[in-house]
Amino acid sequence: MQEKIVVKDLYKIFGPKPDQAMQMLRSGKDKDQIVRETGMVVGVQKANLHINAGEIFVIMGLSGSGKSTLIRLLNRLIEPSSGQVLVDGQDVASMDPRELIKLRRRDMAMVFQSFALLPHLTVLANAAFGLEVSGVPRKEREARAMKVLEQVGLGAYANRYPRELSGGMQQRAGLARALAVDPSLMLMDEAFSALDPLKRTEMQDLLLDLQREQQRTIIFVSHDLDEACRIGNRIAIMEGGRIVQIGTPDEIIRNPADEYVRAFFNGVDVNKYLSAKDIADADAVPVFKAHGDFANGFHDAIERLRAVRRNYGFVVDGERKLVGTVSIDSMIRSLESGSTELAHALLTDLPPVNGNLNLRELICRIVKMPYPLPVIEPQGQYIGAVTQTILLKKMAKEELSHA
Amino acid sequence: MRDFLPIGEWAEKTINFILENDHGVLENLGDVVGEMTALTEQLLQLVPDWLLAGIFVAVGFWRLGWKFALISAAAFVVIIGTGFWPATMVTLALIIAATLISLLVGIPLGIAAALNRRINYFLRPVLDFMQTMPAFVYLIPAAMVFGLGRVPAVLATVIFAMPPVVRLTALGIRQVNKEQVEAGITFGCTPLQVLLKIQIPGALPSIMAGINQTIMMALSMVIIASMVGGGGLGNNVLASIQRLDIGLGFESGLAVVLLAIILDRLTESFGVRKEERIARRQGGQGQES
Ligand SMILES: Nc1ncnc2c1ncn2[C@@H]1O[C@H](COP(=O)(O)OP(=O)(O)OP(=O)(O)O)[C@@H](O)[C@H]1O
Ligand SMILES: [Mg+2]
Numbered sequence: 143m144q145e146k147i148v149v150k151d152l153y154k155i156f157g158p159k160p161d162q163a164m165q166m167l168r169s170g171k172d173k174d175q176i177v178r179e180t181g182m183v184v185g186v187q188k189a190n191l192h193i194n195a196g197e198i199f200v201i202m203g204l205s206g207s208g209k210s211t212l213i214r215l216l217n218r219l220i221e222p223s224s225g226q227v228l229v230d231g232q233d234v235a236s237m238d239p240r241e242l243i244k245l246r247r248r249d250m251a252m253v254f255q256s257f258a259l260l261p262h263l264t265v266l267a268n269a270a271f272g273l274e275v276s277g278v279p280r281k282e283r284e285a286r287a288m289k290v291l292e293q294v295g296l297g298a299y300a301n302r303y304p305r306e307l308s309g310g311m312q313q314r315a316g317l318a319r320a321l322a323v324d325p326s327l328m329l330m331d332e333a334f335s336a337l338d339p340l341k342r343t344e345m346q347d348l349l350l351d352l353q354r355e356q357q358r359t360i361i362f363v364s365h366d367l368d369e370a371c372r373i374g375n376r377i378a379i380m381e382g383g384r385i386v387q388i389g390t391p392d393e394i395i396r397n398p399a400d401e402y403v404r405a406f407f408n409g410v411d412v413n414k415y416l417s418a419k420d421i422a423d424a425d426a427v428p429v430f431k432a433h434g435d436f437a438n439g440f441h442d443a444i445e446r447l448r449a450v451r452r453n454y455g456f457v458v459d460g461e462r463k464l465v466g467t468v469s470i471d472s473m474i475r476s477l478e479s480g481s482t483e484l485a486h487a488l489l490t491d492l493p494p495v496n497g498n499l500n501l502r503e504l505i506c507r508i509v510k511m512p513y514p515l516p517v518i519e520p521q522g523q524y525i526g527a528v529t530q531t532i533l534l535k536k537m538a539k540e541e542l543s544h545a
Numbered sequence: 546m547r548d549f550l551p552i553g554e555w556a557e558k559t560i561n562f563i564l565e566n567d568h569g570v571l572e573n574l575g576d577v578v579g580e581m582t583a584l585t586e587q588l589l590q591l592v593p594d595w596l597l598a599g600i601f602v603a604v605g606f607w608r609l610g611w612k613f614a615l616i617s618a619a620a621f622v623v624i625i626g627t628g629f630w631p632a633t634m635v636t637l638a639l640i641i642a643a644t645l646i647s648l649l650v651g652i653p654l655g656i657a658a659a660l661n662r663r664i665n666y667f668l669r670p671v672l673d674f675m676q677t678m679p680a681f682v683y684l685i686p687a688a689m690v691f692g693l694g695r696v697p698a699v700l701a702t703v704i705f706a707m708p709p710v711v712r713l714t715a716l717g718i719r720q721v722n723k724e725q726v727e728a729g730i731t732f733g734c735t736p737l738q739v740l741l742k743i744q745i746p747g748a749l750p751s752i753m754a755g756i757n758q759t760i761m762m763a764l765s766m767v768i769i770a771s772m773v774g775g776g777g778l779g780n781n782v783l784a785s786i787q788r789l790d791i792g793l794g795f796e797s798g799l800a801v802v803l804l805a806i807i808l809d810r811l812t813e814s815f816g817v818r819k820e821e822r823i824a825r826r827q828g829g830q831g832q833e834s
Contacts, residue, residue, distance in 0.1 A: 214727075217731055219727050219730055219731065243733050243734075243735060244733070246730070246731060246732065246733040247732070247733030248733075250731065251731065251732065252727070252728065252731040252732075254724040254727070254728060255724070256722065256724045257724075258722060258724035258725045258727065258728040259725075260725060260728075260742075260743060260746070260747075261747070262746045262747075262749075271728075271732060271742075272732035272733070274742075275729075275732050275733050275734050275738055275742070276733055319728075319732075323732065329731075
């Protein structure tokens with residue numbers, strides 16, 4: 143696989159005398175000691191990374207661990223104190239300003255936590271900003287910007303101003319601005335952290351869709367474990383400016399490098415011995431009998447779902463084996479096509495979870511699936527449903543009993 | 546001898562020295578300023594009083610609605626009716642000239658101070674000094690260098706009125722959202738592009754507030770500057786004080802206050818966004834989208 147970014151021994155010290163702090167680091171002092179003795183802050187220390195072309199690489203860590211600093215060193219929004227950042231083999235850290243500007247215009251884009259749209263420009267002009275900066279004529283840049291706005295579902299809002307948009311829509315515009323320059327490299331610093339959970343999943347889906355269409359290299363800073371598992375091909379964990387572990391989500395969950403990383407995935411490990419059937423909730427999702435509940439068509443089932451404000455229900459047969467899922471939509475659709483056959487409304491693309499699946503794996507499945515999942519016995523009998531909420535509640539309870 | 550520190554004497558010597566050795570720079574500056582002020586004055590007097598007043602009222606209607614248009618119309622009736630229109634125009638010309646110079650110098654200074662720590666470091670105490678000195682203190686050196694008349698009046702006003710726009714320009718630029726600036730750099734802006742496309746537009750409300758304050762300070766200073774022969778309403782105020790003429794004092798004072806209200810509200814209205822203006826006009830109900 144081709145390496146898009148290589149980071150070699152990268153350091154960033156905030157303060158007047160970086161060399162002195164580097165010396166202290168070499169002699170074994172840590173971040174806290176250096177702040178105490180000199181007032182200088184170690185932002186990033188001894189970072190080494192290889193990021194492949196086309197992968198989504200997530201950087202995680204607690205607040206102040208240096209995530210934002212590291213991502214800003216990649217496009218030199220922050221000047222490195224020492225080390226190299228190679229993008230396609232070119233060293234960003236030692237480029238002269240002209241080359242750097244050229245590289246940024248051609249190959250890089252960034253999405254920000256606060257969206258950072260320009261309030262005095264329309265959504266269209268914001269999306270076209272990167273092209274405007276590099277001198278693309280108005281007609282052409284607006285056409286290209288319009289195309290990406292449509293891609294992110296903002297076509298109708300092109301002539302609005304950012305303040306007229308909701309947070310989620312503003313971040314779509316931020317994403318459009320980045321996509322419009324067609325960069326091979328996208329940097330995203332907590333791009334979705336300011337959004338509510340629903341909007342966040344929506345944006346993650348959008349990002350994954352876009353990524354399927356066109357493979358870009360994406361560096362994504364996040365402090366959200368679910369997010370990292372969901373979108374990351376690989377994850378790097380940072381602590382105190384150091385990168386303490388790099389690996390796929392699975393690798394890191396299975397073999398945390400140290401206590402810090404373990405603590406990060408705390409909820410997961412504590413629940414190591416639980417499996418899906420232990421937390422499945424039989425009442426979370428309505429259950430219909432395939433023979434009986436649909437005797438009079440779909441109306442009764444639709445009414446029942448509406449009464450409990452659910453969109454889905456699971457269907458079981460006479461032996462309580464799971465047959466499939468029905469949704470209000472699917473039932474209405476088959477009514478509209480004149481059919482009252484259950485088979486017509488049955489959705490079978492929601493894969494059931496085996497009751498013996500352990501929680502670690504369940505977590506990685508459920509973060510990719512925002513709906514309730516049916517849990518079944520190995521023989522196929524329906525046990526109950528798990529949702530993200532049920533899972534979180536369980537984990538929180540374990541957490542408390544261990545504290 | 547009581548004074549062992551003859552600072553006043555030194556100041557006088559310094560000014561004389563500058564005058565003798567500046568190769569006519571100050572004289573040329575004075576000429577330019579004088580010409581500019583005279584031209585503005587002539588322009589204002591060229592337009593008939595009712596037309597100019599009408600223009601002000603129309604702009605007031607456009608920016609602030611019919612209530613303000615009515616108030617300003619009434620104000621102009623008072624100014625014209627008391628016979629203070631010509632003097633008001635002289636004062637307005639002084640204000641315009643002084644404000645233009647203040648902005649021409651002050652906005653770039655503010656930008657420089659925002660972008661460069663060292664410039665900011667030096668400018669700060671200078672601005673503090675300029676603002677805390679009593680207003681008429683500037684009149685003496687100004688008159689010594691430029692004689693009596695419009696020129697020292699305008700230049701003393703510039704010194705007194707410039708600090709707010711410098712400060713608020715610098716403040717506005719420094720307060721532009723950090724991630725917006727980063728966005729600019731990320732997408733390949735040159736430093737000049739960052740300034741023109743992000744920082745100045747972002748700082749505009751603050752800069753407009755600075756312009757408003759500068760205009761208001763220019764107005765107050767222009768009145769005081771009649772002591773060095775600035776002319777205009779200040780002359781009437783001064784005369785009324787010297788002669789204890791209550792009627793004249795009241796009328797000229799009223800003209801000053803009315804002019805101040807109109808200028809303040811009008812220039813302020815250019816600093817806020819359109820929808821905020823509408824919201825204010827509708828008594829804060831605003832328009833929810
Ligand atoms: N401009 C700066 N000057 C001095 N110290 C800084 C500067 N920027 C960041 N730091 C320090 O560097 C360290 C890393 O900061 P950074 O912003 O990279 O953390 P982060 O992991 O992004 O945290 P968060 O999750 O809160 O965004 C922190 O200790 C921070 O205080
Ligand atoms: Mg951060």
